[in-house]
Amino acid sequence: MQMHDQLLNAVSRNAARPATRRGILTGSLKLAAGGTMALAFAGSPAFRALEAAAAQAAFGSDIDVLNYALTLEHLESTFYRQGLEDFTVEDFTDAGYDEQVYEYFTLIGDHEAAHVNVLASTIEQLGGEPVQEAEYDFGYQDVDGFVGVAQALENTGVAAYTGAASALTDSGLLTAALTIHGVEARHAAYLNQILGEVPFPEAFETPLSPDEVLGIAGPFIVSGSVGGDDTQDAAGEDAAGDDTATGGTGAAAGGTTSAMPTTGSGPQIPAMFRKSF
Amino acid sequence: MGRQTHELILDAVSQGRPSHRGGAKLVAGTALALAAVPAMGALRARAQTLETEVDVLNYALTLEHLEATFYREGLETFGPDAFEAGVYDNLVLVRDHEAAHVETLVQTIIDLGGTPVEEAEYDFGYGDDPDAFLEVAATLENVGVSAYDGAAQFLTTPALVTAAGTIVAVEARHASYLNLITGEVPFPQAFETPLAPEEVLDAAGGFIVS
Numbered sequence: 226m227q228m229h230d231q232l233l234n235a236v237s238r239n240a241a242r243p244a245t246r247r248g249i250l251t252g253s254l255k256l257a258a259g260g261t262m263a264l265a266f267a268g269s270p271a272f273r274a275l276e277a278a279a280a281q282a283a284f285g286s287d288i289d290v291l292n293y294a295l296t297l298e299h300l301e302s303t304f305y306r307q308g309l310e311d312f313t314v315e316d317f318t319d320a321g322y323d324e325q326v327y328e329y330f331t332l333i334g335d336h337e338a339a340h341v342n343v344l345a346s347t348i349e350q351l352g353g354e355p356v357q358e359a360e361y362d363f364g365y366q367d368v369d370g371f372v373g374v375a376q377a378l379e380n381t382g383v384a385a386y387t388g389a390a391s392a393l394t395d396s397g398l399l400t401a402a403l404t405i406h407g408v409e410a411r412h413a414a415y416l417n418q419i420l421g422e423v424p425f426p427e428a429f430e431t432p433l434s435p436d437e438v439l440g441i442a443g444p445f446i447v448s449g450s451v452g453g454d455d456t457q458d459a460a461g462e463d464a465a466g467d468d469t470a471t472g473g474t475g476a477a478a479g480g481t482t483s484a485m486p487t488t489g490s491g492p493q494i495p496a497m498f499r500k501s502f
Numbered sequence: 503m504g505r506q507t508h509e510l511i512l513d514a515v516s517q518g519r520p521s522h523r524g525g526a527k528l529v530a531g532t533a534l535a536l537a538a539v540p541a542m543g544a545l546r547a548r549a550q551t552l553e554t555e556v557d558v559l560n561y562a563l564t565l566e567h568l569e570a571t572f573y574r575e576g577l578e579t580f581g582p583d584a585f586e587a588g589v590y591d592n593l594v595l596v597r598d599h600e601a602a603h604v605e606t607l608v609q610t611i612i613d614l615g616g617t618p619v620e621e622a623e624y625d626f627g628y629g630d631d632p633d634a635f636l637e638v639a640a641t642l643e644n645v646g647v648s649a650y651d652g653a654a655q656f657l658t659t660p661a662l663v664t665a666a667g668t669i670v671a672v673e674a675r676h677a678s679y680l681n682l683i684t685g686e687v688p689f690p691q692a693f694e695t696p697l698a699p700e701e702v703l704d705a706a707g708g709f710i711v712s
Binding site: 332383407410 | 669
């Protein structure tokens with residue numbers, strides 16, 4: 226499955242493409258901002274630890290899924306919090322962005338903080354232990370770089386939720402996850418748009434497995450807690466995330482269900498879905 | 503997740519429109535008031551019973567038909583000059599996405615042994631006003647997101663959950679863009695509002711005339 230490549234290609238293709246509407250974005254700035262920068266870190270020791278954790282994680286429980294989501298939301302939330310401390314509205318306007326862009330970045334930051342709070346308290350209510358915020362290095366040097374990383378993070382976030390949602394066994398949690406997922410997609414579309422790119426590049430979102438997501442977002446994490454690092458070894462179901470993601474893509478892009486794995490090889494098939502709204 | 507989601511989204515839909523676009527706002531609002539047409543009865547009965555996965559997919563297909571027809575007809579009515587630069591091209595893309603969603607849902611329903619619902623006849627009420635067309639588009643996309651969010655929990659096959667997720671995210675992207683170009687906040691809330699089928703039909707069913 227080339228979903229990973231697709232997304233990376235999308236990120237770097239976008240990065241390489243000269244900005245059409247906004248002359249202010251140079252190719253090199255966008256290159257630094259996109260997933261390509263993240264890729265350059267892929268050999269770091271911290272990355273390998275993350276990778277191992279992710280491969281093992283594979284969602285032994287709903288709490289694992291929520292902690293995976295929380296890991297990404299911490300990343301995003303911190304990213305906006307720090308970025309909006311680093312840059313003022315004047316920095317944004319000096320870089321050629323409307324004042325409104327700064328306001329919307331503030332709003333996006335608020336959303337990510339709200340997602341963190343809701344996920345952390347949900348995990349606690351379920352008797353789990355929420356992962357903590359880690360230390361990050363987002364590598365941006367200026368407003369353009371910051372905006373570019375935002376775009377990469379949001380688009381990756383959508384793919385992550387799309388890939389992980391089916392692993393939730395509780396229908397109420399699935400609904401809750403989707404209410405976050407949609408908002409991440411709105412953020413992603415907006416960021417694409419203000420960077421002169423297509424807000425909705427495909428008819429179907431590309432689901433990514435945890436491994437793939439950590440390949441893109443993990444390198445931003447330099448130390449600290451990682452989603453799933455306290456997994457109870459997911460009972461040999463470590464390929465579940467991949468299977469699910471593949472099935473979704475096959476069904477969606479191919480327009481046929483023949484490639485769709487039935488429940489046999491997927492994640493632990495939820496024995497009971499609560500059919501209540 | 504229940505709450506007064508219905509009111510929330512209706513408020514968002516009707517109230518969110520900027521005052522300088524009062525005329526267009528009325529069109530979207532009017533459609534919401536049309537929910538009493540006869541076809542609604544049958545639809546409502548169907549939507550309330552999402553007992554099987556085919557039911558859920560047919561519910562989604564009902565909305566995708568609505569959207570696909572809306573853009574197909576609208577882009578026969580309006581050319582590139584009717585919109586600001588870049589908008590028409592994006593609308594073409596949205597149209598193609600909705601058509602692809604229809605196609606995929608139809609095929610999936612058939613593969614599952616079900617009978618896909620057919621396209622109906624619709625009245626979107628935008629007349630010859632491209633701004634009104636965009637307002638209706640924004641309404642449809644935002645309601646679409648809420649519909650998927652409310653219905654996904656009735657899917658039991660993980661692969662179908664994922665497939666629905668790949669569609670709803672794209673609807674959310676559409677909604678974000680359409681909000682933006684109609685002067686709305688692209689992401690008005692930190693969390694989407696899931697709607698139950700009957701609530702969605704209150705919001706979107708008025709466009710269906712037969």
